[in-house]
Amino acid sequence: MSLRRRVALSTAIVAASASLMTLFLLERLVAATNDVQLAQEIGWHLLVISLSAGALSSLAAWLVVRRLTRPLRRLAETMSRMARSGELLSDFPSTGGGSEVRLIEETFRSLVVTLEESRQARERSYVEAVGAIVTAADARDHETAGHSFRVALYAVALAKAMGFRGEDLKDLEWGALLHDVGKMVVPDEILRKAGPLTEDEWLIMKQHPGWGYEMLAEVRFLEPAAIDVVYSHHERWDGQGYPRRLAKEQIPLGARIFAVVDAYDALTSDRPYRRACGHQQALIELRRVAGQQLDPRAVDAFCLLSEVELRRLRQLCQRVQPGLSLPFDLLETLRNPDRLRTDELVIPSPGRPA
Numbered sequence: 001m002s003l004r005r006r007v008a009l010s011t012a013i014v015a016a017s018a019s020l021m022t023l024f025l026l027e028r029l030v031a032a033t034n035d036v037q038l039a040q041e042i043g044w045h046l047l048v049i050s051l052s053a054g055a056l057s058s059l060a061a062w063l064v065v066r067r068l069t070r071p072l073r074r075l076a077e078t079m080s081r082m083a084r085s086g087e088l089l090s091d092f093p094s095t096g097g098g099s100e101v102r103l104i105e106e107t108f109r110s111l112v113v114t115l116e117e118s119r120q121a122r123e124r125s126y127v128e129a130v131g132a133i134v135t136a137a138d139a140r141d142h143e144t145a146g147h148s149f150r151v152a153l154y155a156v157a158l159a160k161a162m163g164f165r166g167e168d169l170k171d172l173e174w175g176a177l178l179h180d181v182g183k184m185v186v187p188d189e190i191l192r193k194a195g196p197l198t199e200d201e202w203l204i205m206k207q208h209p210g211w212g213y214e215m216l217a218e219v220r221f222l223e224p225a226a227i228d229v230v231y232s233h234h235e236r237w238d239g240q241g242y243p244r245r246l247a248k249e250q251i252p253l254g255a256r257i258f259a260v261v262d263a264y265d266a267l268t269s270d271r272p273y274r275r276a277c278g279h280q281q282a283l284i285e286l287r288r289v290a291g292q293q294l295d296p297r298a299v300d301a302f303c304l305l306s307e308v309e310l311r312r313l314r315q316l317c318q319r320v321q322p323g324l325s326l327p328f329d330l331l332e333t334l335r336n337p338d339r340l341r342t343d344e345l346v347i348p349s350p351g352r353p354a
Contacts, residue, residue, distance in 0.1 A: 071105075075104065075105055075108065079108070082112070126221060130174070130177055130178065133178075133181065134148045134149070134177050134178065134181075137180055137181055137183060137184055138180075146317035146318065147265060147269070148176070148177050148178075148179065148180060149177070149316075149317040149330065150265050150313065150314055150317045151176050151179070151258065151261050151262050151265050152173050152176035152177045153313040153314075153316065153317070153333065154261035154264065154265065154310065154313060155172050155173065155176040155254075155257055155258050155261045156169055156172065156173050156176075156337040157305060157309070157310070157313060158257050158260065158261055158298065158301060158302050158305065159172050159254070159257050160337075161301055161304065161305060162257070162298070162301050167223070168225070169337040170337055171222075171223045171225035171226040171229075171254065172225070172226070172229060172254045172257065172258070173337050174222055174223075174226040175225070175226040175227065175228065175229025175230055175233075175254055175255075175258065176229060176258050176261075178212065178216060178222075178226070178230055179212070179229055179230050179233045179258065179262070180208065180212070181212045181215055181216065181230065182207070182208035182209055182210065182211035182212030182213070182214075182215065182230070183208045183212075185208065185211045185215075186204060186205060186208055187204075190204055190205060191205075206234075206242045206243065207243070209230065209231050209232070209233065209234055209242070209243050210231070210243050212230040212231070213227055213230055213231040216230055225252070225254055226254075228252040228254055228255055229252070229254045229255050229258050231243075231255075232244070232246060232251055232252050232255035233255050233258050233259060233262065234259075235247075235251045235255060235259070236259075236292070236293050236294075237251070237256070237290075237291060237292060237293060237294055237295050237296075238291075238292050238293070248295075251295075256294070256295040256298050257295075257298050259293070259294055259295070259298075260286065260294050260295065260298045260299055260302050261302065263285075263286060263289070263293070263294065264282050264286060264302065267281075267282040267285055267286075268282050279307045279310070279311075283302075283303050286299050286302065286303070287299060287303065316330045316333060317330060
């Protein structure tokens, strides 16, 4: 039974008891005075007094219950919002109320702080563990360290400019970080071969998205959207990619975004067979293959990103080395992708305030 119903029932019992007491006193007056009219007048006065007392007690009880339940209802609504959104906020507005309610509120606030600290520590450990795997994978395949970290930051920047927020950003970031994890299965003689691959070697190499998918499919903290990036990052807009030859919107949006930033990082990084090209030259090449290899809309959005901010993101990854801990600023950026400010990343267009 709710608190309000219990108070209403108690008030009704008090009022009924007062009425019965009035009737009893009326009977005693009639018996004692032998004056029915006087007894009736006194009885009616007693009845009015008892009913007034009952009404006043009911009003007082209602006010007390309201003072208790309103803050508790606000606190319950705050807890429900956090449960629905999955976001813990310890700085929610005070619900007010008496000392008992304030004690409950402060206890809940302390619990939220503890849970948030635990969540942050868990996320930090996830990033550190994945970072160690990614660094080792990059060291096998790339001349310079940091490739997977760069494309993860680039992908978050582009996705945020395209409207991604919250968990969608994190899913894309995890997928970008782990996109080449399947290459850990590829033999060194194929992965590090200096010359062109044979047809058989190329068939083995093209299996790495599927191997990555199989390796990550049972990892609990990875959402399907993250694994989609791993599985589909070599698909092409024109349907000529692999492993499933998906085309256009059949390709998950996260994988299409990733394909753009992966191509940009390849163009702007040194390779044994060529030197890195500059930012503007890379954009020209991205526009050239838009509609064939890459999603045109994602290319258009990427071309609006600030070169200065892209360079800053690249610099965050320069100190990544196998066997070393991730730099703190990179670790925190990866743990909180929402902190990337879209207004700093997007180049103001004519008519848009800088």
